[in-house]
Amino acid sequence: MISAILLALGLVSSTRGEVVNVKIDSCPQQEISSFGASGAWWPNDLIHFPVEQQNNLSHWLFSEDGLYLSSYRYNMGGDGGNDTHQVTTNGSRVESFLLRNGTYDWSRDHAGVHFLKEAQNYSVPYVTFFINAAPSHIATNGAACGWNFTANKTDEYADYMTTVLSHWVDHGIDIKYISPMNEPDNNRSDCGQEGMSVVPALRAPIINTLRDSLDNSSASCVGVIADETSRPYLQGIPENPHWLPEAYKCMSNTAVHDYDYVTDDQLAQYYQQVLNLTGGSPPPIKFTEICCSNSSGNGPSAFASQNDPTMTNALIVARYVWQFLTIANAQSFDWWTAVADLPCSPSIDGEQCATAVNNTAGYNSGLIYIDPNYNQTHDYNLYFTKRAFMMKHFAYFHRPGSVRYDVPSTQLPYGVNAFATKNGVYTIKRSAVEERNWAQTWNVLFFNNQSTSFNMTLEAPAAISHLYHVVKTDPSTDWEEVEPRPEITNGVVNFELPAESLYTLQFCAD
Numbered sequence: 032m033i034s035a036i037l038l039a040l041g042l043v044s045s046t047r048g049e050v051v052n053v054k055i056d057s058c059p060q061q062e063i064s065s066f067g068a069s070g071a072w073w074p075n076d077l078i079h080f081p082v083e084q085q086n087n088l089s090h091w092l093f094s095e096d097g098l099y100l101s102s103y104r105y106n107m108g109g110d111g112g113n114d115t116h117q118v119t120t121n122g123s124r125v126e127s128f129l130l131r132n133g134t135y136d137w138s139r140d141h142a143g144v145h146f147l148k149e150a151q152n153y154s155v156p157y158v159t160f161f162i163n164a165a166p167s168h169i170a171t172n173g174a175a176c177g178w179n180f181t182a183n184k185t186d187e188y189a190d191y192m193t194t195v196l197s198h199w200v201d202h203g204i205d206i207k208y209i210s211p212m213n214e215p216d217n218n219r220s221d222c223g224q225e226g227m228s229v230v231p232a233l234r235a236p237i238i239n240t241l242r243d244s245l246d247n248s249s250a251s252c253v254g255v256i257a258d259e260t261s262r263p264y265l266q267g268i269p270e271n272p273h274w275l276p277e278a279y280k281c282m283s284n285t286a287v288h289d290y291d292y293v294t295d296d297q298l299a300q301y302y303q304q305v306l307n308l309t310g311g312s313p314p315p316i317k318f319t320e321i322c323c324s325n326s327s328g329n330g331p332s333a334f335a336s337q338n339d340p341t342m343t344n345a346l347i348v349a350r351y352v353w354q355f356l357t358i359a360n361a362q363s364f365d366w367w368t369a370v371a372d373l374p375c376s377p378s379i380d381g382e383q384c385a386t387a388v389n390n391t392a393g394y395n396s397g398l399i400y401i402d403p404n405y406n407q408t409h410d411y412n413l414y415f416t417k418r419a420f421m422m423k424h425f426a427y428f429h430r431p432g433s434v435r436y437d438v439p440s441t442q443l444p445y446g447v448n449a450f451a452t453k454n455g456v457y458t459i460k461r462s463a464v465e466e467r468n469w470a471q472t473w474n475v476l477f478f479n480n481q482s483t484s485f486n487m488t489l490e491a492p493a494a495i496s497h498l499y500h501v502v503k504t505d506p507s508t509d510w511e512e513v514e515p516r517p518e519i520t521n522g523v524v525n526f527e528l529p530a531e532s533l534y535t536l537q538f539c540a541d
């Protein structure tokens with residue numbers, strides 16, 4: 032029955048012993064910019080960690096030895112001090128550079144700025160400043176949560192963003208984008224986190240006024256991205272007609288989250304509408320946030336409590352990224368946050384707190400986790416999830432400026448997805464001692480969300496001479512070079528795609 036359905040869908044139903052033959056499509060698709068995560072709000076905790084471990088974290092996130100993230104989202108805070116309401120969730124208060132009384136103080140948000148500077152020190156290519164709420168000085172309720180943006184604040188708000196961006200550009204931060212609103216349908220009236228609502232009719236004026244204001248400042252190279260809608264299907268489709276046509280000419284990218292956990296068909300409808308509303312050439316999609324889906328691989332996902340550090344959740348997320356890259360031609364992907372709290376303390380509750388699935392507590396919101404009770408336990412370890420290594424499969428190989436190619440799903444078994452990119456001149460290392468310059472690389476990432484392995488053949492791209500890296504992550508290995516490395520024989524590579532794995536092949540041409 033199942034195989035009949037798969038055959039009807041045109042999918043390969045591979046049984047044991049059959050070989051899956053794969054060829055990369057020859058049509059170039061979109062240019063890729065970046066893969067990253069945000070700096071909210073863990074810097075407020077990490078700043079209390081030993082300095083050596085803070086440095087370890089920066090190295091892990093940003094260096095080639097670590098995840099090699101190519102994007103970092105800095106959260107520009109809204110808390111001006113002495114506000115009428117403060118954000119209630121511990122650790123998620125973010126100091127604004129603009130005090131409640133209208134004075135700028137550049138020493139504020141010391142923790143956030145520290146890791147922003149670390150991202151800059153590692154030359155992370157795409158740094159975005161994103162804003163949840165205008166600061167309390169501007170907000171009519173004197174707080175960075177629980178208000179609706181009003182039209183008469185547009186100029187003041189654009190001035191504020193221009194002042195802050197110019198300051199940090201002048202101080203050596205290479206800011207690529209500003210996102211002036213985040214999930215603008217939610218006013219966060221519970222003050223659980225910073226936020227303001229911006230009704231659709233006020234979005235285009237903010238974007239266009241900000242663009243004008245930046246153009247006359249030292250931050251003129253910063254691009255504006257919007258509107259970071261939370262739900263592309265349920266909010267994006269009804270609201271886009273009310274702001275996107277008036278705003279898109281001033282936007283560098285269309286930024287969108289995915290708390291609908293859209294189906295392929297819903298995403299295709301969303302993207303078709305964006306094309307319709309922008310004369311067919313939209314500012315490219317930036318997929319700027321997702322987290323916290325709990326589906327465990329079965330049935331539709333929901334935003335819910337769960338801590339799953341295993342391959343199960345990593346493969347769910349990998350497919351979301353693949354969906355946006357292939358259906359919405361997204362240029363980039365940002366996971367929600369780089370670091371999050373465990374729901375328990377490994378040194379008190381046992382190591383399984385960090386390694387086992389917890390279906391009742393915590394959130395699938397981080398790449399790396401910490402003990403939330405570090406002040407009491409003095410446990411300053413960084414606990415890695417499989418999602419961290421998933422991000423490395425995207426960020427390490429598919430570098431800014433590479434061009435995506437399809438690996439058609441019709442060639443692949445159900446539950447297996449893949450895509451490829453081609454890079455220009457590229458310096459890469461295989462080990463601490465072996466580093467080479469290549470004229471060109473091709474990178475192919477397979478994800479197998481099945482509990483069986485598959486024997487595969489992959490046709491090597493034209494003009495390829497070497498298979499330089501073959502790296503896998505599966506339930507028992509994290510980012511491990513496959514030994515012995517498969518070889519190119521008569522233009523074809525034979526390899527076994529392990530069960531529940533991420534598997535990258537990197538081809539190089541001299």
Ligand SMILES: *[C@@H]1O[C@H](CO)[C@@H](O)[C@H](O)[C@H]1NC(C)=O
Pocket residue numbers: 046047048049484485486527
């Ligand atoms: C893959 O091929 C090897 C060698 O021919 C065989 O032993 C193995 O069973 C095959 N695996 C699958 C999943 O078909």
Ligand SMILES: *[C@@H]1O[C@H](CO)[C@@H](O)[C@H](O)[C@H]1NC(C)=O
Pocket residue numbers: 081083084087411412
């Ligand atoms: C930093 O990382 C190094 C190398 O992994 C490790 O030896 C050291 O213990 C870490 N520092 C802290 C404070 O945990």
Ligand SMILES: *[C@@H]1O[C@H](CO)[C@@H](O)[C@H](O)[C@H]1NC(C)=O
Pocket residue numbers: 111112113130131132
């Ligand atoms: C808050 O108000 C107190 C008392 O007026 C003042 O001393 C303090 O500097 C203010 N803090 C900020 C950040 O404005």
Ligand SMILES: *[C@@H]1O[C@H](CO)[C@@H](O)[C@H](O)[C@H]1NC(C)=O
Pocket residue numbers: 121
């Ligand atoms: C927030 O921090 C305060 C003071 O440290 C503590 O009493 C409270 O339990 C914390 N709340 C949560 C939800 O962790």
Ligand SMILES: *[C@@H]1O[C@H](CO)[C@@H](O)[C@H](O)[C@H]1NC(C)=O
Pocket residue numbers: 130132133134
């Ligand atoms: C605003 O508050 C800060 C911090 O209290 C203070 O240093 C500054 O002088 C105040 N500025 C004005 C214009 O009141």
Ligand SMILES: *[C@@H]1O[C@H](CO)[C@@H](O)[C@H](O)[C@H]1NC(C)=O
Pocket residue numbers: 145146148149152
């Ligand atoms: C960044 O690099 C500079 C220059 O090497 C160094 O002084 C600084 O400590 C580094 N880190 C941060 C957070 O500024």
Ligand SMILES: *[C@@H]1O[C@H](CO)[C@@H](O)[C@H](O)[C@H]1NC(C)=O
Pocket residue numbers: 177178179218219220
């Ligand atoms: C925030 O939004 C909710 C739901 O839309 C609404 O009931 C509430 O009045 C809003 N709060 C403010 C302060 O506008």
Ligand SMILES: *[C@@H]1O[C@H](CO)[C@@H](O)[C@H](O)[C@H]1NC(C)=O
Pocket residue numbers: 178179218228
């Ligand atoms: C803010 O907007 C929400 C819905 O968008 C509305 O329910 C609420 O009344 C508005 N609040 C104010 C203070 O206008």
Ligand SMILES: *[C@@H]1O[C@H](CO)[C@@H](O)[C@H](O)[C@H]1NC(C)=O
Pocket residue numbers: 181182183
């Ligand atoms: C700004 O607009 C809001 C709502 O549209 C209004 O309540 C307020 O009085 C206006 N403020 C000024 C200074 O005009």
Ligand SMILES: *[C@@H]1O[C@H](CO)[C@@H](O)[C@H](O)[C@H]1NC(C)=O
Pocket residue numbers: 300301303304307
């Ligand atoms: C896009 O425009 C076409 C042609 O006008 C129309 O048929 C289609 O329904 C539109 N699709 C969406 C999702 O808006």
Ligand SMILES: *[C@@H]1O[C@H](CO)[C@@H](O)[C@H](O)[C@H]1NC(C)=O
Pocket residue numbers: 374375383384387388389390391392393
């Ligand atoms: C899940 O987390 C809760 C809260 O910390 C804890 O009480 C429970 O033991 C955990 N469950 C598992 C299976 O680790």
Ligand SMILES: *[C@@H]1O[C@H](CO)[C@@H](O)[C@H](O)[C@H]1NC(C)=O
Pocket residue numbers: 076079403405406
């Ligand atoms: C840890 O202690 C520092 C003060 O030393 C405090 O600022 C911070 O909020 C504490 N963190 C937590 C999670 O309680």
